[in-house]
Amino acid sequence: MPDTEYHLTRSEAVELDSADALSVLRSRFVVDDPGLIYLDGNSLGRLPVETPTRLENLVRHEWGAQLIRGWNSGWMDLPFVAGDLIGGIIGARNGEVVVADSTSVNLFKLAAAAVQLGQPRRKIITDNLNFPSDLYVLQGLRKFYPALEFIVVPSDGVHGPADAIVDLIDDDTALVTLSHTAFKSGYVYDIEAINQVARRHGALTLWDLSHSVGSVPVNLAASGADLAVGCTYKYLNGGPGAPAFLFVREALQARLQNPISGWMSQQRPFDFALDYDPTGGIRRFLTGTPSVLAIAAVVAGVEVVAEVGIEAIRKKSVAQIAYLEALWRARLQPLGFSFNTPFVPQRRGSHVSLGHPEGYRIDLALINDMGVLPDFRSPDNLRLGIAPLYTRFEEIFSAVERIERVVNERIYERYPTDSGDSVT
Numbered sequence: 001m002p003d004t005e006y007h008l009t010r011s012e013a014v015e016l017d018s019a020d021a022l023s024v025l026r027s028r029f030v031v032d033d034p035g036l037i038y039l040d041g042n043s044l045g046r047l048p049v050e051t052p053t054r055l056e057n058l059v060r061h062e063w064g065a066q067l068i069r070g071w072n073s074g075w076m077d078l079p080f081v082a083g084d085l086i087g088g089i090i091g092a093r094n095g096e097v098v099v100a101d102s103t104s105v106n107l108f109k110l111a112a113a114a115v116q117l118g119q120p121r122r123k124i125i126t127d128n129l130n131f132p133s134d135l136y137v138l139q140g141l142r143k144f145y146p147a148l149e150f151i152v153v154p155s156d157g158v159h160g161p162a163d164a165i166v167d168l169i170d171d172d173t174a175l176v177t178l179s180h181t182a183f184k185s186g187y188v189y190d191i192e193a194i195n196q197v198a199r200r201h202g203a204l205t206l207w208d209l210s211h212s213v214g215s216v217p218v219n220l221a222a223s224g225a226d227l228a229v230g231c232t233y234k235y236l237n238g239g240p241g242a243p244a245f246l247f248v249r250e251a252l253q254a255r256l257q258n259p260i261s262g263w264m265s266q267q268r269p270f271d272f273a274l275d276y277d278p279t280g281g282i283r284r285f286l287t288g289t290p291s292v293l294a295i296a297a298v299v300a301g302v303e304v305v306a307e308v309g310i311e312a313i314r315k316k317s318v319a320q321i322a323y324l325e326a327l328w329r330a331r332l333q334p335l336g337f338s339f340n341t342p343f344v345p346q347r348r349g350s351h352v353s354l355g356h357p358e359g360y361r362i363d364l365a366l367i368n369d370m371g372v373l374p375d376f377r378s379p380d381n382l383r384l385g386i387a388p389l390y391t392r393f394e395e396i397f398s399a400v401e402r403i404e405r406v407v408n409e410r411i412y413e414r415y416p417t418d419s420g421d422s423v424t
């Protein structure tokens with residue numbers, strides 16, 4: 001594979017695919033419409049071929065036949081089995097990750113626990129590249145702790161303001177919480193550098209790994225991370241609205257309190273005692289009954305990632321993003337697209353945002369007329385997600401060609417400029 005120079009022809013894209021050791025993995029996913037170029041695997045991963053079979057078996061043979069007995073023959077363990085499987089790809093130890101609830105809810109649970117432990121520390125530090133839901137959750141938390149100072153460090157819109165964050169962390173900081181990979185620009189933080197400074201000041205770190213898990217290697221233990229959360233429906237292919245995961249470093253588990261102290265975190269939930277008596281371990285951070293069917297789908301998705309290994313996935317992702325960058329330089333930059341993603345490979349994830357004043361209408365034309373599914377993120381970003389388990393080089397080549405056509409032939413002019421409420 002050429003490192004720096006591409007010919008940018010279709011035959012070269014085909015060659016890159018045939019030289020790609022991971023290309024066979026595409027057959028592990030349902031590709032219902034082979035003509036559709038799917039570039040939104042960072043928002044909703046494709047359906048693994050294995051998942052419908054797993055769910056069918058679980059529904060018929062476990063739910064259907066075992067009924068309530070299923071809880072004692074595996075269902076209760078599922079959040080931990082899935083958690084350890086995910087833990088294996090984010091450098092956590094067994095017993096540090098569990099699957100439950102949504103990313104937003106898990107973020108609340110862990111941020112609240114961190115703030116409480118850190119009392120009377122007042123500062124929460126984040127940045128303006130963070131996912132809006134994360135910011136909303138922190139704003140909500142602040143209502144319970146009015147003395148908290150909630151600092152949203154500004155960025156240039158593309159690169160995480162790492163130096164400014166490091167400068168702000170002090171002995172009054174309770175929590176530093178950031179998206180490891182930014183959902184819009186794809187910027188990737190040096191997790192270890194932030195963790196080290198936080199640790200030195202006794203502040204906790206809480207990482208949102210939603211756009212990293214399954215695409216960007218993370219080593220939570222080695223980097224000294226305290227807490228993390230993340231989605232399973234993006235690069236882990238767990239299915240729409242699949243339950244999220246949370247990570248709590250082992251040494252912290254007994255010191256933190258789960259603010260949504262439901263019965264699944266009770267010592268002996270089936271004693272139905274009236275007073276809360278929390279258990280230890282990662283189960284302490286559960287709340288209610290696990291979503292068994294949904295977690296089974298998460299396991300099927302994560303197994304593919306675990307089997308391939310995150311390093312191989314990352315290697316292909318880095319190559320495909322470099323290839324997309326070369327195509328942008330040659331064919332899209334001249335049409336007025338800006339590259340709203342870092343140029344340094346180590347500092348970017350597996351998606352690219354291309355800015356264009358007509359980004360929204362170009363996105364609509366790609367979806368409706370060109371058989372390409374990217375998405376749009378305001379104000380002007382056409383976001384192209386690369387999922388190395390199934391995205392081909394030739395698809396990247398064709399997508400760029402179609403973007404070019406939409407602009408050159410002004411196909412986007414058929415669409416209104418006003419963005420409604422729909423998911424794009």
Ligand SMILES: *Cc1c(COP(=O)(O)O)cnc(C)c1O
Pocket residue numbers: 102103104105131133134179183208209210211231244
């Ligand atoms: C997708 C995403 C979420 C989504 O959270 P939900 O609670 O599942 O809706 C949260 N954070 C980040 C960084 C994301 O990319």
